Amino acid sequence: MFNKTYLLPGEALKYLLSSITDKDITIERLRIEECYNRIIANDITAPEDLPQFSRSTVDGYALNSRDTFGAKENSPAYITVKNEIFMGIAPDFKLNALEAAKIPTGGMLPEGADAVLMLEHVQMISEDMIEIMRSVSPNENVIQKGEDIKKGETILTKGRKLMAQDIGALAGLGITEIDVFKKPIVSIISTGDEIVPASSPLKLGQVRDINSFTLAGLISEHGGIPVKKGIFKDDYDTIKNAIKEAIHDSDMVLISGGTSAGTKDMTAQIINDIAGIYGSAGVLFHGVSLKPGKPTIGGIIKNKPVLGLPGHPAATVVCFDIFIRPVIEKLSGLNSERKFIKSIIAKMAKNIASAAGREDHIRVYLEERDGEILAIPVLGKSGLITTLVKADGIVIIPQNKLGLDAGERVIVRLF
Amino acid sequence: MFNKTYLLPGEALKYLLSSITDKDITIERLRIEECYNRIIANDITAPEDLPQFSRSTVDGYALNSRDTFGAKENSPAYITVKNEIFMGIAPDFKLNALEAAKIPTGGMLPEGADAVLMLEHVQMISEDMIEIMRSVSPNENVIQKGEDIKKGETILTKGRKLMAQDIGALAGLGITEIDVFKKPIVSIISTGDEIVPASSPLKLGQVRDINSFTLAGLISEHGGIPVKKGIFKDDYDTIKNAIKEAIHDSDMVLISGGTSAGTKDMTAQIINDIAGIYGSAGVLFHGVSLKPGKPTIGGIIKNKPVLGLPGHPAATVVCFDIFIRPVIEKLSGLNSERKFIKSIIAKMAKNIASAAGREDHIRVYLEERDGEILAIPVLGKSGLITTLVKADGIVIIPQNKLGLDAGERVIVRLF
Numbered sequence: 169m170f171n172k173t174y175l176l177p178g179e180a181l182k183y184l185l186s187s188i189t190d191k192d193i194t195i196e197r198l199r200i201e202e203c204y205n206r207i208i209a210n211d212i213t214a215p216e217d218l219p220q221f222s223r224s225t226v227d228g229y230a231l232n233s234r235d236t237f238g239a240k241e242n243s244p245a246y247i248t249v250k251n252e253i254f255m256g257i258a259p260d261f262k263l264n265a266l267e268a269a270k271i272p273t274g275g276m277l278p279e280g281a282d283a284v285l286m287l288e289h290v291q292m293i294s295e296d297m298i299e300i301m302r303s304v305s306p307n308e309n310v311i312q313k314g315e316d317i318k319k320g321e322t323i324l325t326k327g328r329k330l331m332a333q334d335i336g337a338l339a340g341l342g343i344t345e346i347d348v349f350k351k352p353i354v355s356i357i358s359t360g361d362e363i364v365p366a367s368s369p370l371k372l373g374q375v376r377d378i379n380s381f382t383l384a385g386l387i388s389e390h391g392g393i394p395v396k397k398g399i400f401k402d403d404y405d406t407i408k409n410a411i412k413e414a415i416h417d418s419d420m421v422l423i424s425g426g427t428s429a430g431t432k433d434m435t436a437q438i439i440n441d442i443a444g445i446y447g448s449a450g451v452l453f454h455g456v457s458l459k460p461g462k463p464t465i466g467g468i469i470k471n472k473p474v475l476g477l478p479g480h481p482a483a484t485v486v487c488f489d490i491f492i493r494p495v496i497e498k499l500s501g502l503n504s505e506r507k508f509i510k511s512i513i514a515k516m517a518k519n520i521a522s523a524a525g526r527e528d529h530i531r532v533y534l535e536e537r538d539g540e541i542l543a544i545p546v547l548g549k550s551g552l553i554t555t556l557v558k559a560d561g562i563v564i565i566p567q568n569k570l571g572l573d574a575g576e577r578v579i580v581r582l583f
Numbered sequence: 584m585f586n587k588t589y590l591l592p593g594e595a596l597k598y599l600l601s602s603i604t605d606k607d608i609t610i611e612r613l614r615i616e617e618c619y620n621r622i623i624a625n626d627i628t629a630p631e632d633l634p635q636f637s638r639s640t641v642d643g644y645a646l647n648s649r650d651t652f653g654a655k656e657n658s659p660a661y662i663t664v665k666n667e668i669f670m671g672i673a674p675d676f677k678l679n680a681l682e683a684a685k686i687p688t689g690g691m692l693p694e695g696a697d698a699v700l701m702l703e704h705v706q707m708i709s710e711d712m713i714e715i716m717r718s719v720s721p722n723e724n725v726i727q728k729g730e731d732i733k734k735g736e737t738i739l740t741k742g743r744k745l746m747a748q749d750i751g752a753l754a755g756l757g758i759t760e761i762d763v764f765k766k767p768i769v770s771i772i773s774t775g776d777e778i779v780p781a782s783s784p785l786k787l788g789q790v791r792d793i794n795s796f797t798l799a800g801l802i803s804e805h806g807g808i809p810v811k812k813g814i815f816k817d818d819y820d821t822i823k824n825a826i827k828e829a830i831h832d833s834d835m836v837l838i839s840g841g842t843s844a845g846t847k848d849m850t851a852q853i854i855n856d857i858a859g860i861y862g863s864a865g866v867l868f869h870g871v872s873l874k875p876g877k878p879t880i881g882g883i884i885k886n887k888p889v890l891g892l893p894g895h896p897a898a899t900v901v902c903f904d905i906f907i908r909p910v911i912e913k914l915s916g917l918n919s920e921r922k923f924i925k926s927i928i929a930k931m932a933k934n935i936a937s938a939a940g941r942e943d944h945i946r947v948y949l950e951e952r953d954g955e956i957l958a959i960p961v962l963g964k965s966g967l968i969t970t971l972v973k974a975d976g977i978v979i980i981p982q983n984k985l986g987l988d989a990g991e992r993v994i995v996r997l998f
Contacts, residue, residue, distance in 0.1 A: 200781070204800040218968070219790055225966055255817065256777035258787035274777055274894065276788040316967040323972065331998055332800025333971035336896060339781035340793040340968055362671035362689055366615070366754035372636055372673035373691040378755040385619040385747025402670065479689065480640075481751060510925035510997055551640050552731040553633070553755055556748035557738065582925055583746055 174457045176567055177490045177527050180466055183452050184491065185498055187468045193501045194350045200338050203330050205391065206348040207501045212324040217314035218340050221258070222277040226309045229290055229298060230281035231268035236303040245300045246293070253278065268298060277310060284309040317341065327503020329391075349501035354392040354492075355414035356380045358399045359407055359435075360425040360479060365399060378553055379424045379477070379484045386488045392420070392496045402431045408438045415442065415469050419499050422492065423465075425479035432463055435476040439467040446470045457526045457567060460550035461486045473499075482550035486529045489562070489581070511579045512561070514543035520572045522565040530572075531559035532580060543580050559583065591982055592905045592942050595868045595881055599906065600913055602864055602883045608916045609765045615753050618745050620806065621763040622916045627739040632729035633755050636673070637692040641724045644705055644713060645696035646683040651718040660715040661708070668693065683713060692725060699724040732756065742918020744806075764916035769807040769907075770829035771795045773814040774822055774850075775840040775894060780814060793968055794839045794892070794899045801903045807835075807911045817846045823853045830857065830884050834914050837907065838880075840894035847878050850891040854882040861885045872941045872982060875965035876901045888914075897965035901944045904977070904996070926994045929958035931978070936986040945987075946974035947995060958995050974998065 175183065195209045224230060231247055239245035252270040253259050263269060263280030271277070271284055283304040291299040317323055317337070324334055330348075338346065358380045366376045377399055384394035395418060400410045407423070414421040423435055436451050443450030451467040458464070460483035465476030473495050477487050514534060522528040532543040543563055548555040561582040565572055572578060590598070610624045639645060646662060654660035667685040668674050678684060678695030686692070686699055698719040706714040732738055732752070739749055745763075753761065773795045781791050792814055799809035810833060815825045822838070829836040838850055851866050858865030866882040873879070875898035880891030888910050892902050929949060937943040947958040958978055963970040976997040980987055987993060 200796065201799070204803065216785075220785055221787055223790075223966075225964060255775060256779075256786075256789050274775065274790070311964060311966050315964075316969050323969070331972075332797045332804065333896065333900060333968060333998075335800055336793040336797035337968045337972050339796040340791050342781060342783070342785070342791055344782050360670060360689065364671075366757060367759050368757070370631075370635055370757070371671075374671050375634055375638075375689070376755050376757055378751040381615065381754040382747045382751035384616070385750055388619065389747065481748065485748060510927070512924075512926065513928055549640060549726060549730075551638075551726050553748060553752045554731050554738070557746075557752050583748075 174455045175453050177456050177458045180453045180456045181491055181494055184466045184473055185494060187449055187452060188473055188498055189471060195347045196350050197345055197347050199345055200335050203346060203348055204332060204335060206330055208324055208326060208328050208330055209347040209349050209501065211322050211326050212346065214317045214319050214321045214323055214341055216341060217319045218317040219311060220313060222313050223311045224271045224273055224275050224277065224284040224309060225311055226284055226286045227273050228271060228284045228286040228309065229268040230271040230277050230284050232263065232265065232281055233283040233304050233306045233308065235266050236285065236300050239300045239303050241301045247298050247300060249296045249298055282306045327501055329502060351391055351393045352419035352496055352499035353395055354387045354420045354422060354496065355395045355397050355418040356383050357397045357410045357414060357421065357423045358425055359402055359423060361402050363399050363425060378481055382481060382484055383422060383424065383488065387496065390493050390496050391500045404434060404438065408442065411438060412442055415472055420472060420495060421474045423476045424484065436465050439469065439474055443467065443469045459526055459528045466491065480550045481553040482531065482555055485556055509581055511581050512541065513577055514541040514580050516572045516574055516576045516578050517542040517544040519574050520545055522569060522571045524570055525567050527567050528565040530563045530565065531555050532561060532563050533558055534560045534580065543578055589870045589872045590868050592871050592873045595871045596906055596909055598867050599881045599888055600909060602867060603888055603913055604886060610762045611765050612760055612762050614760055615750050618761060618763055619747060619750060621745055623739055623741060623743050623745055624762040624764050624916065626737050626741050627761065629732045629734050629736045629738055629756055631756060632734045633732040634726060635728060637728050638726045639686045639688055639690050639692065639699040639724060640726055641699055641701045642688050643686060643699045643701040643724065644683040645686040645692050645699050647678065647680065647696060648698040648719050648721045648723065650681050651700065651715050654715045654718050656716045662713050662715060664711045664713055697721045742916055744917060766806055766808045767834035767911055767914035768810055769802045769835045769837060769911065770810045770812050770833040771798050772812045772825045772829060772836065772838045773840055774817055774838060776817050778814050778840060793896055794894065797896060797899055798837060798839065798903065802911065805908050805911050806915045819849060819853065823857065826853060827857055830887055835887060835910060836889045838891045839899065851880050854884065854889055858882065858884045874941055874943045881906065895965045896968040897946065897970055900971055924996055926996050927956065928992055929956040929995050931987045931989055931991045931993050932957040932959040934986065934989050935960055937980040937984060939985055940982050942982050943980040945978045945980065946970050947976060947978050948973055949975045949995065958993055
């Protein structure tokens with residue numbers, strides 16, 4: 169299907185995402201040390217209680233809370249200290265009524281005890297007798313068996329991105345290997361007769377490949393494996409072969425640049441021609457109501473997303489945020505939507521105009537003045553990489569707004 | 584120096600940071616592909632202009648803007664199309680008055696041209712003649728030589744954490760290797776007679792090592808190299824030897840746990856004893872006005888920061904955020920303060936009480952209800968790892984507030 173109408177970015181993305189099925193996401197088994205920021209492939213159920221015994225959360229005396237009821241300054245309770253509990257060792261004794269045992273933080277409560285009285289609240293009156301001037305309630309200063317995690321409880325669900333503390337919880341349960349989804353491989357095909365590698369000296373008229381470096385970094389950061397396929401001439405067969413090969417050995421294909429006259433249509437043509445071989449959808453959209461990033465092409469070949477990206481560095485980063493990141497996240501098996509995007513509220517420092525019906529992504533830098541955070545637009549054409557280097561983040565002007573006023577509060581999505 | 588007064592977390596951190604000098608941060612030279620998120624060790628100056636020639640930002644006709652002045656629908660200008668410009672090739676001709684050349688996006692302007700008229704605004708009236716019905720201003724649709732980056736300009740300053748787009752800018756300038764600061768090595772010493780490795784079966788009274796997994800993940804994420812030294816018994820000589828070895832082969836030492844009675848003081852004693860050998864400051868603070876995280880110890884041995892961390896998982900994460908992260912950042916050579924922390928504004932769902940004079944870090948999860956983001960406190964003791972697994976971030980109640988009210992707007996620092 170070939171849609172020449174300009175969609176809004178959100179619509180175009182939905183279109184693209186709904187064309188990807190997730191049946192092909194493969195799984196690998198890894199040691200938990202290797203699983204930080206990876207996406208978990210199955211729900212994980214606790215094989216045991218955590219902790220497996222009731223523990224003290226303070227240094228003090230384990231006892232039966234009943235024995236302290238009614239204890240106050242003018243009518244203390246007296247309890248015999250029967251024993252001492254050591255870290256990591258199960259007590260081999262039982263407490264009877266009016267008996268206590270000294271216990272360290274993290275120590276295991278003996279049978280017969282249901283609470284711990286803090287050291288600070290106890291008076292030693294002889295070597296084996298304590299005076300208690302306040303009561304404790306059942307379970308006070310105790311983490312009960314299974315209070316953190318109960319055996320059989322689902323602790324992490326399929327599709328979650330594993331945080332450092334999640335790995336800690338797995339370690340706590342003795343789970344040392346888990347299944348995670350393989351990272352999607354994202355190929356980057358750089359095109360343009362004027363583009364040379366970063367390491368090349370320049371002839372007049374040539375520029376070096378910038379976007380593949382920016383894209384590779386962003387892809388890694390968001391859970392993909394970038395594969396730079398190299399720089400290809402703006403020629404039908406050359407680019408067709410490059411895309412065919414990339415479709416074969418990766419999960420997503422990005423074609424960056426190809427900015428010379430007529431090349432944009434050629435890229436769309438090639439996507440449709442290859443899609444035809446496999447009976448795939450081909451181009452889903454060609455152009456979006458977006459600035460920067462208008463000439464973006466989105467398509468599907470063999471169930472794999474293919475994106476044609478404008479050559480301008482700023483457009484590359486905006487397209488990454490709008491299209492590539494969500495697609496990588498879907499291909500990664502990530503379940504949660506990016507509901508809570510890392511951002512900051514700031515005050516626009518200047519008026520910014522925007523055309524109706526178009527989503528504008530404004531690069532801004534932030535400055536603190538008089539205790540307020542100001543978002544100051546970075547001026548300069550979207551072809552300038554320095555506009556991105558200077559920016560701290562992006563402010564989006566939605567299609568139904570005609571701009572932003574100085575002083576208006578905006579959400580800045582931080583880089 | 585040994586300070587038993589409880590400092591506020593911010594004061595304790597300042598104290599710790601001011602005791603670290605940065606003379607020891609070493610440098611390594613790496614290919615730019617390896618430098619994403621690394622800290623740059625020197626100011627970088629552009630060796631050349633970017634771009635090195637004036638480029639078109641559109642498909643159109645390169646010409647001299649003067650020739651279009653006054654052109655309108657009822658009085659068009661007529662210009663001879665002399666030639667065509669191809670991508671990546673310097674034009675070998677010069678435009679005279681009333682001459683134009685077809686140019687693709689990114690193409691190099693020929694001598695004599697100072698602007699580009701978009702294809703859409705041109706009428707071909709013969710094979711080599713165009714009709715122009717609007718004027719263009721000088722430099723319209725052109726990125727001038729050096730407009731992105733000027734030769735000699737400082738583009739990235741020492742101490743900056745390199746973003747994907749920064750690496751792109753370096754590539755654009757042909758800079759393929761740079762000096763970055765070496766990542767600091769952070770040793771983790773786990774202590775506690777009750778602690779066993781994650782892979783061990785448990786005897787009653789034992790628990791598995793959780794915190795070293797959480798810490799290792801957080802250290803990596805924030806630019807350090809975690810080294811797990813293993814689990815050590817709560818014994819003076821054992822822990823002293825472990826710390827001495829770690830001081831020798833790392834840039835920062837974390838001692839996690841040691842929660843049994845008396846061990847906290849033992850850790851402080853050991854830090855002071857080793858510091859004594861080298862004439863270092865030793866313990867700077869022992870205990871902070873912070874919940875969770877009160878028993879934290881901070882010290883300096885041989886100019887290297889040493890932190891004793893409480894064993895509770897939630898306290899570990901809070902201490903990481905308050906102490907370890909800023910210290911890693913200083914040891915990394917990071918120059919910018921974390922001025923703009925990634926966060927979100929939410930509405931407290933419940934009242935939360937807090938003691939005066941203490942900074943409380945409340946774990947919260949976020950929920951969207953009726954278009955508003957609610958911050959809901961995660962209940963549970965700070966010894967529970969699941970309180971962290973369930974949380975989306977942290978709300979800080981400063982020492983001069985007695986709590987938060989339901990409905991109050993708060994800043995949630997996202998994990």
